[in-house]
Amino acid sequence: MTLGFVMLCHTALDRAAEVARYWASRDCPVVVHVDKRTSGSQVAQMQSDLADLDNVRFSTRHACEWGTWGIVAATQAAASLMLREFPQVRHVYLASGSCLPLRPVEEMRAYLDDRPRTDFIESVTTADVGWTMGGLDYERFTLRFPFSWRKHRWLFDNYVELQRKFRIRRAIPAGIVPHLGSQWWCLTRQTLSAILEGPDRADHDRYFRKVWIPDESYFQTLVRQVSTNVESRSLTLSKFDFQGKPHIFYDDHLQLLKRSDCFVARKIWPRAEKLYASFLSPTAGDEPRAEPNPGKIDRLFAKAVERRTTGRAGLYMQSRFPNGEWAQGRTAAPYSVFEGFADVFENFETWLSKVSGSRVHGHLFSPERVEFAGGVSVYNGAMSDSAALRDYNPRSFLTNLIWNTRGERQCFQFGPSDNQKIAGFIAADPNAQISVISGAFAVPLFQSNRNFSEIRAEAARLQRIESDLLAELRGPHVKAKVRIWTLAEFIESPMEPLQSIVDEISPRSLRRLAEVPRMVDLTGFGQFLQNLRNQGMQPVLMGDFPAGQDYPNAAGRRPRPYLVK
């Protein structure tokens, strides 16, 4: 008893001939079908290449356009020829011209000898398949597809729509339960002949002729009627990409393929010299076999599909540039933005970097220069501190920074005197944690030694800018985690907000803050605000500071008035 191979070929016939010779010379009959559209000279060449082998046959040629009946017709013709010509064949293996045997034929034969009644064919009901493209699964069996999907896509799609709209359906013949599965199977003589010589064959053919992609459903459906022992999996390793095209194997997949537990792989790149040389060599079976690890192959190709469909979050590059409204993965990692904290606390940046273990920058969007942590002039990824370069494309600047520093959380200061263009982008970014002490911009003005009229004008300008920012942060499109306190609220009890911010940045260090930054001296700040009011400006963002009463404690400056023990 032996095993026969049916090969469906259309290009790279020289490679197909090599594989056919490999099988045929190991006592496995081969029937070759060549696509009718392949030129006659190539076929003649292949026939003469294989002329010395008496167990190779060529079957009647059919045109095999993808998704059409031709492929099934070709398979039927070749399989019938196989059953007729080689009575010793028990299992028939359907392969393509770009298949390559991964394990020696002897091993395969032994495997099938142990399972003489088993049909290996992936056969899944339409409700259970997850891989069909374009949403056509059950409808493959109930609609009509007179137009070519490849050549007349518009007609194809619209005709499908039309039939859906008017609920035009073909009746499925009695006794047929639609099943789908990989085109590549291995069936026993009993099963195959029952399908090919069954009394209903003409009816079935007439029906399947108009089914969409019948090569994935004809044998898969009919085998359920005749076989008693279906093992629903394919012995051929074949991986598909997100468009339903088979992945191609190259020389650098050699080690990977050696660890597959499948007998045959497709599709092999015709010029993969090393693969063909290695797997078709006469000594291929002698090498000690590597422990099969098919999961590795699965992971590799699943990852490739994921890369193509989802990509790497937060990456903007030449072949990935998500639309502006794409909120998921605007940036590569979470980061924190602080407005007003550096004004209220002395050495806030040093303190924060120490307690949270993250990288704390100054005002990255300051109008003079980019204040990278440590005051450096070039940062990760060779980013420049030039304000002009940053302002040329602030979005790229921020996304680059976050991408370049993956693995290390970034924090930076922001304020009304900074370039505000980036605000909208940050507000809509789920990765951003924004903490604002509103009105804190007045503190440096309060401490400054400038003329009061200047201070007044500056305070009014900054207040206007900050109000706009707050409006933005309270808007409907905000995806960032936003916390806003007025200055008065914040200095009332600064401990709690600081604790919750630090907890969020470094969730693993569930310690109470032991050391807190020193707050600037606000003695006389209330009066300062009153003076602004007296000059006609209305400071509103700071909250409620009673004039004349010093805050938080008139008794003088206490170094750390709010340390919680």
Place this chain on the structure above:
Amino acid sequence: MSWLTSYQLRAKRQRLLVRSLLHRRELKPVVKRIGALQGDPILLFCCLRNEKVRLPYFLKYYRDLGVDHFLIVDNDSDDGSREYLADQPDVSLWSAHASYKKSRFGMDWITHLLRNYGHGRWCLTVDVDEFLIYPFCETRPLRALTDWLDASQIRTFSAMLLDMYPKGALNEQPYREGQDPFEIAQWFDSGNYAISRNWTYGNLWIQGGPRMRAFFRDAPKRAPALNKIPLVKWHRSYTYVSSTHMLLPRGLNLAFDAWGGEKASGCLLHAKFLDTFALKAEEEMARGEHYANSREYRAYQQALKDQPDLWCKWSEKYINWRQLEILGLMSKGNWA
């Protein structure tokens, strides 16, 4: 896109094609070997002037990748480039004495050659200092890539220009003929590229890298574009619009995914910053034959006076394509 833009772009494409026809008379064949080519060759198109010292490595690099034939326009070389190229068995050579600037910086000539010889074939259009890197380029020849692009019905493959530079002043390590330029220019900037979308042509506009950081700090808008689409399955109705930065019809520029996924892409390693650069900058300034009054070269000349070191603490040393992939400068897409 409105019908008006659509009409204007169509008119522009036709104008460019007519231009290339008008300029074809400036091309004088020196040696044509392309007629003998069989099958489905991968072609490389290049326009150059006085690049003798770079040519041996350039040809070797692309031969090793699997380019079958080189179609080269020699714009008035006097350093022996022409004689050298004419002797190569896989080169077809044309010479053009006319103005580089007036032929749209050589693109009119190249467009004509592409139209004549590139139709239905994979065409790679590069400069002599640009070296294509694509996913798996160490183990898979260029043919594997084009076969895969064919199978996936993709017509264009983008490869961003990645400026490479040496550590130290440019003139410290002289480049010898035949040498791998990246033995000297080993470094690059990994993450300072500004990207925006060009809505008219549908392509991405990328600027950045050491050139923007060192020479265009105060005028970023003028920094040269780095986005390139050098590999195209050509059709005679196609045309490059500005260098190889973008094409018409504009659907060809959609080499990126706008919905979060990554398409496959490569990089063009740019070996511009070698000791030959200062000389070139001077020569090109004198000729005044470059883009926008050679203002790019003017900026270089200014900066080059004090022998700048493009290298910085965060420069990355080039290892291989996987490194560029991990850094996010290029992508495998769904090619596995």
